[in-house]
Amino acid sequence: MTVRRTVLASGLRIVTEEIPSVRSAAFGIWVNVGSRDESLKVAGASHFLEHLLFKGTTRRSAMEISSSIEAVGGEMNAFTSKEYTCFHARVIDKDLPLAIDVISDLITSSLARPSDVDAERKVVLEEISMRDDDPADLVHELFAETFYGDSTLGRSILGTTKSIEALSRNAVFNYYKKRYLPRDIVVAVAGNIRHQQVVDQVIAALSRDDFLDRPESGFNLRPNQEYIRKPKKSIGLMNRKTEQAHIVLGMSGVNRDDKRRFAMGVLSAALGGGMSSRLFQEIREKRGLAYSVYSYAQQFAGSGFLALYAGSTPSKAVEVIKIMRGVLEEVASNGLSSMELSRAQGSVSGSLVLGQEDTGARMSRIGKSELIYGQVLSFDEILREISAVDSAAIAKLASEVLLSAPSLSVVGPFAKRSIFEEVMK
Numbered sequence: 001m002t003v004r005r006t007v008l009a010s011g012l013r014i015v016t017e018e019i020p021s022v023r024s025a026a027f028g029i030w031v032n033v034g035s036r037d038e039s040l041k042v043a044g045a046s047h048f049l050e051h052l053l054f055k056g057t058t059r060r061s062a063m064e065i066s067s068s069i070e071a072v073g074g075e076m077n078a079f080t081s082k083e084y085t086c087f088h089a090r091v092i093d094k095d096l097p098l099a100i101d102v103i104s105d106l107i108t109s110s111l112a113r114p115s116d117v118d119a120e121r122k123v124v125l126e127e128i129s130m131r132d133d134d135p136a137d138l139v140h141e142l143f144a145e146t147f148y149g150d151s152t153l154g155r156s157i158l159g160t161t162k163s164i165e166a167l168s169r170n171a172v173f174n175y176y177k178k179r180y181l182p183r184d185i186v187v188a189v190a191g192n193i194r195h196q197q198v199v200d201q202v203i204a205a206l207s208r209d210d211f212l213d214r215p216e217s218g219f220n221l222r223p224n225q226e227y228i229r230k231p232k233k234s235i236g237l238m239n240r241k242t243e244q245a246h247i248v249l250g251m252s253g254v255n256r257d258d259k260r261r262f263a264m265g266v267l268s269a270a271l272g273g274g275m276s277s278r279l280f281q282e283i284r285e286k287r288g289l290a291y292s293v294y295s296y297a298q299q300f301a302g303s304g305f306l307a308l309y310a311g312s313t314p315s316k317a318v319e320v321i322k323i324m325r326g327v328l329e330e331v332a333s334n335g336l337s338s339m340e341l342s343r344a345q346g347s348v349s350g351s352l353v354l355g356q357e358d359t360g361a362r363m364s365r366i367g368k369s370e371l372i373y374g375q376v377l378s379f380d381e382i383l384r385e386i387s388a389v390d391s392a393a394i395a396k397l398a399s400e401v402l403l404s405a406p407s408l409s410v411v412g413p414f415a416k417r418s419i420f421e422e423v424m425k
Contacts, residue, residue, distance in 0.1 A: 002017065005370070008182065011181075012206070013186045019359065025193050026362065027096060027099045028087065029185060030085075030186040031087075032084055032186075035047065036083055043156075043159040044160065047080040047159065048124055051124060052172060053078075053110045055119070056116060057108075072092065082157060084371055086364075090360045096189070113169075114169045117167075139411040142238055146235070186367050235417045236408065237414055240412060247311070247320060248309050251406045251407070253401055254401075256301055260393070263394060264397065264401075267401075273295065274347055282323050296309075318419065321423045332401075335394055352382060
C-alpha cells in the first residue's frame with residue numbers, strides 16, 4: 001500500500017493510496033473551509049453551500065448528479081465540520097473516472113440558482129429542526145456554545161434559523177467563489193488505482209471554467225493561533241421535557257498540532273472509551289445510572305477540549321456529574337494504572353487499524369491528514385506514537401487538563417441552572 005502526493009502549480013494537492021487487493025475506489029475533495037471561517041452575517045454558509053452544490057451545475061441537473069453515481073452502484077455524500085468540508089464518492093474501481101468527473105463538477109461549476117437556494121433553505125431549516133428534536137445531539141451543540149461562548153467555534157455548523165433565513169443567493173455564491181480555491185483543496189483517492197492516472201483525470205476534471213488557473217498559488221494551512229476561550233458561562237442548560245437528562249462535562253484539552261494529542265487519545269479511551277473504561281465502570285456497571293456513557297477529545301487549530309457524556313434519569317443527573325468529577329480528580333491525582341494504560345493503548349491502536357478496513361476510511365485518513373497537517377503519517381508512525389505514551393506522560397497531561405475549569409451542558413427537564421451550581425464549584 002503506497003501513499004503518493006502531487007502538488008499542482010495552483011497549490012491544489014492530490015494524495016492517493018494504492019490498494020491493489022480491492023476492487024473499489026474512494027474519491028474525496030476536501031476544502032479547507034468550515035463554520036469557524038464564517039462571519040456572524042453568513043453563519044451556516046459552509047454547510048448550506050455543501051447542500052447547494054448538489055442542486056445543479058452547468059453540465060448536470062440535480063437528478064443527473066445523483067443518478068450518475070447510483071446507476072453504477074456507487075455511494076456519494078458530503079459533510080461539513082467546523083474546519084473543513086468534504087465531498088466524496090465510493091465506486092467500483094473501473095468507475096472512478098465517473099466519480100472524479102461528477103464530484104469535480106460540483107466544485108468547479110455550480111450554478112447556485114436563486115430557486116435552488118430557496119428550495120435548499122427549507123431543507124437546511126428542516127435539518128436544524130431535526131437536530132433540535134434530538135436531545136442527545138443537541139447537548140453537544142449546547143456544550144460548544146457554553147465552552148466557547150459566542151465565537152466561531154461556539155456556533156453551530158448548521159447556523160441558526162435566523163441566519164439561514166437571511167442568507168441571500170449572492171452571499172452564498174460569493175462565499176463559494178471566495179473560499180473554494182485550488183490552494184485550499186486536497187483531492188484524496190484510495191483503492192485499486194494508479195497515482196498518475198488519478199492526477200491526469202483530476203487535472204482534466206478540475207480544469208473546467210479555468211478553476212485551476214485562478215491566480216492564487218501555494219496552499220494554506222489554517223494558522224495554529226492560540227484560541228482564547230471566552231465562555232459565556234460554566235453551565236449551559238436547555239429545559240426540555242425529556243425522559244433523560246443529557247449531560248456533557250468538558251474542559252480545555254490540546255490543539256490539533258500538539259504532540260500530546262496521541263496521549264490525549266489514550267487518556268480519553270481510558271476515561272470513557274469502552275466497557276472497561278473508568279466512566280463506564282463507575283456510572284453504568286457499578287451503579288446502573290446510565291445506558292450511554294463515553295468520552296471524546298476534539299482538536300482544532302489553536303484549541304481543543306476533552307468531554308464526557310452520559311444520559312441518565314433526571315433525578316440522578318447531579319449524582320452522575322459528581323461521579324464524573326470524582327473520576328477526573330482521581331485520574332488527575334494518581335494517573336492510570338499500568339493495566340489501564342495498556343488497555344487504552346490497545347483500544348486506540350486497534351480502533352485505528354480496524355477503522356481503516358475499507359477504501360472510504362482510507363481516503364478520509366489521507367485527505368484529512370494532508371489538509372490539516374500537510375503530510376500523511378504512516379500507520380507504523382502513528383502506532384509508534386501511541387505506544388510511546390507512557391505513565392509519566394499521562395500523569396502530566398491529566399494533572400494539567402483534568403483539573404482545569406470545566407464547563408457543563410445539560411438538556412433535560414430542569415428550569416434553573418442553580419440545580420447544578422453546587423456540583424460545579
